[in-house]
Amino acid sequence: MLATAAVADSWLPRGPSDQIEVAPHEDGLELSWSDTEELLKGNIRPAVPRKGEPLHVSLEVGSFEGAPFEGPLILTLREAGAHHGQSVTVKRGARHWEATFTPETEGPYLLDVGFRTTRHKVLHAAFTVGASPVPRMLGWGVLGLGCLALLGYTVRNLLKGDAQKERSPPASAAEPTPAPPPEPSPEPSAVSEPAAADPSPATTEAENKPPVEQ
CATH class of the missing domain: 1.20.5 (Single alpha-helices involved in coiled-coils or other helix-helix interfaces)
Known part of the structure; x- marks a missing residue:
């Protein structure tokens, strides 16, 4: 964060009395500035401003001498190097001057704080806006x-x-079943001769009957 703030500082107008010191803290960026006449302090929340997300500015300005400062503040949020940005005129609340901005891009930014006391003063706070999460x-x-x-x-x-398990056959069925050996073909049998017919009993009895006498 400090390194990126240093890069943004290169866009600040020259003049040591115009630069607001920016210090990162857990809940925001702490702002502080002073000269021989006034003191400014405040913060920017969240601690890591991001593109497209609201950032809240809260400031307090006090005078070292004379009446308390009551005048409005002109706050401008702009990209580093740009001449124009989001600008609002803020009246003092119960104690602070507050405003809300929404950065539209990521990169180095400047918060300009303008007010008039004995003379017109414009202060600049440099910080970096991160990418949208x-x-x-x-x-x-x-x-x-x-x-x-x-x-x-x-x-x-x-x-x-x-x-695949259901479609695949069991291991036993997958093994090829050996084919049974071929049966031997029957050899041609010899033609048997018909057996001699046995003499019928009638013929045998006729042959054995004695001849009849005349």
Whole structure:
């Protein structure tokens, strides 16, 4: 932060009495300045201003001599090197002068503080605006989509593996069954001769019957 503030300091108008000291703290950027007549102190919140996010300026101006300073402050937020920016005229509240700005770009910025006491004074505080962070809801949405995609990929692989197991045959069925040996063809049998017919009983009895006498 100090290095970037130093870069932004190169855009400050020359003159040691015009530069507001900027010191980073946990809850914001602390501002301080003084000359022989007035004292200025305040802060810019948040500690890391970002593009597109509101930043709140709170200032207090006091006089070393004479009546308390009551006049308005002219606050201008502009990019370093630019001649114009967001400008507001702020009246004193209960104790402070407050304003809210929204940086539209990232990079070095200047906060100009103008007021009149014995003379017109314009002070400059240099700081850096960071890039816009990813919205929290968008980040959670991207993370959720990634988790769903991973879960879907895992379930798909599991279902694909189960389907392959169901289609593949068992190991015993996959082994080829040996074919039975071929049966020997029957040899041609010899043609058997018909057996001699046995003499019928009637013929045998006729042959054995004695001849009849005449």
